[in-house]
Amino acid sequence: MSTGSDEHLTEKAAAHKASSSSEDLPYSAKETEYNDDKDDGFDEYDEEYGHAAEKRVRFYKTKRFWIRCLVILVILLAILIPLIIFVILPKLVQSIVNHSEMSMNQLNMTDASETGMKVSLTGGISNAGIFPATIEFPEPIIVSWEGHKLGSxxxxxxxxxxxxxxIVDSTTFTIIDKEAFGTFAKEMLSIEHFTWTLTSTVQVHAVGRVIKDINLTKELKMLGMNGFGKVTIDSFTMPGDAPNNGGAYVRLVTSMNNPSPIGMVLGTMVLDMFYQGxxxxxxxxxxxxxxxxxxxxLVLEGILVRxxxxxxxxxxSVLMSNFLGGxxxxxxAKGVSVKPDGVTAVSWLSNGLLALTLNVPLVSPVPLxxxxxxxxxxxGMVFNPANPFVPTASSNTVTAGFKLPFNITVGMTNVSNTMSIHYKGKTLANIDTAVWAEARSDIAAGIITFGLPPSPLVVQEDAKEEFGQFVADLTVNQEQSFAVTGLASAISTTPIGTVKLTGIPFNSNVTMTGLNFNAIDAAVTNVIVSGGNEDHIIMNQTVALPNASNLTVSGGSVLLTVYDKVTDQxxxxxxxxNLNVVPGANPTPTNFLFHPKNTTLRDQFLSEYLTGAVFPLKVVGxxxxxxxxELKQAMSQVTISSSAPGLMPPPNLVVSGTAVSTIGTLVGNRQTTTTVNMINPLATDLYISGQVTQxxxxxxxxxxxxxxYEQVVPAKGTASTPSLILQHPSGLEFGLFLTTQFVTSYPLIALGGAMVPFDLDVLMSVRVGGPNGYPATIHYKQTQEILTKMSLF
Known part of the structure; x- marks a missing residue:
């Protein structure tokens, strides 16, 4: 006890000394020392009573505590380790094996025989515990199905x-029950899924121990082959004709979709093919x-019989049409035989395949x-105003390239089509009624030629405006592209027999030469002024509408507007x-209703017509x-250049005349009485109401x-005018001219008359077509010899 008290007093004295000595330190040093003391595990210094408080030690820092814990741990380990190793671990491993899951990704069977086969397999195990382990199979695994042991x-x-x-392994599968395995093989080919039961005894290496006699029982759920329900055709060809008129060789490349993880080598397999019996x-x-x-x-080769x-x-016919039409x-397909090695059949495999009927969807993998x-x-397109938007379409010659996926002898004797016309992304019209036409086929060149009999082309209700523009573009453009789609049918001779191929789709761009009306020069010939009334002059002529294309358009009556090309009046x-434009020159009878609004242009046109001049015209729709x-849009875009000739050869309207004067009239009122004979070159009456002639x-x-004056000159006839007065100029100058030049040049004037060539500049007021005809003023010039007489009285 005294020893303990002395130690206690010594600690207090040391603390007091430390406290006293700290009073001599600066404030910052004291603060640092104080903070250090707070962390040493002892109570703080009690300043109120002037002595250090008693120091107390924590229990978990004592050696006694840790010694006791170590003793307890050793005892527990001595008890638990044997328990874990010999009792708990085997049960734990068995539990892990029981709760683990096995899957099979691939199981391929090769070298099949009556007693077994080689198998290579890949798979996996999940929920296999947290410890690394090695699972060994000292005994074979027994594979069972529906209570039957199939093999090991x-x-x-x-x-x-x-x-x-x-799991990655290669091994040998030995058949235990041949009959059961044959039944399983047959079912596996056709069912959607099945379950194998795997049983065996395994041993596990884990945590340094080998745990033996662990029971393995696993249900392995796998997909069956399900009849290869998704068989696809990668290609279907007929490489050529079979010998002796026996049909055609056939080659099919198929993909047999096998959903099951089980694969197998079939070797040589023979199938019979059927369609609708x-x-x-x-x-x-x-x-x-x-x-x-x-x-x-799977590549299948054989013969399609005739x-x-x-x-x-x-x-x-249906089979081939559907294939060609997509x-x-x-x-x-029914199994006939299967030989894994190409020679010997395996019963359980053959029986399974022979019981299976494969459904093979025959279709080309790509559009043909x-x-x-x-x-x-x-x-040709014939438009009927009584049945709008249903023109009649026809063609004498349509050629089409064709390429069959078959290398067999084929001849096409008749063809029919339904067709749609597409333009600028829109379907315009359809030929819905197929009409059969004779066809010629060149198999080597891949060309078929046929005609399109006259067929109604029905314009779709929502495409009438676009169809009008389509016709317009064909009318005014040099060439025009569009698309045609439809379904073709053909009666064909083949090595399999004469078949009717129907519903074969086609889709092709077509470029046609257009009428190109706006670039043509529509020459006018045979112009005949045939009549006139108060409103207009009627001219009959022939207008050439040259058509370099092979397009024919027929559309009834058309009325176009004519302008003078120079003045645009x-x-x-x-x-x-009757508009009927066919390939070629197309000389077309027309009528020109002449009634310009500009009277000057009117008179100029008629006057120059009589002189044989050529008039450049612009004809606009x-x-x-x-x-x-259907032609309204086309007509609205037509602008045709033309040229109309006048009368050739140009006629002289005055064919003869007589001028009679006396010395008295020449020196008096200076007048000469004149009569001229007129000719009317027109095919209609010409009414003359007066003239001014220089x-x-x-x-x-x-x-x-x-x-x-009033005078009617009949069509293509002549007439003499009434007596007209030629008023000579006044003044001495004209008298000197008569005596010194004119009379001296024609001395016979006074002795009975002489033919004198006068230059006539005529402005004649007329009505073309008679007294109630179309009014105009004709201006013409000509030189005419006129019988001129002069007497004294």
Missing amino acids: MKMSAIKASGGSAT TFLGQVTAQNAVLVGGSPSP QTNQTDLDNI KVTMTS NVIRDISIKDM YLGELSIP TKDSTATV VTWKGNFFGTIDAK
């Missing part, structure tokens, strides 16, 4: 880590292999585009009673130019006729 196989050790393991032929696959869990390519029964021919046709590059050599209307609704002789002014 040995497996190599599997290493698990992180709760999972990967018709036996198509027999095909054989060499080196056939089914790959588990993926499509398996058909003679009409029902079978009809079925073949439609699915469900055929079937059998008919392509259509060329319409000629095309209105002249009248050009009436085409409008939407009102035709009653045919008369000159060798450039010297001789006088003026200014007369009002």
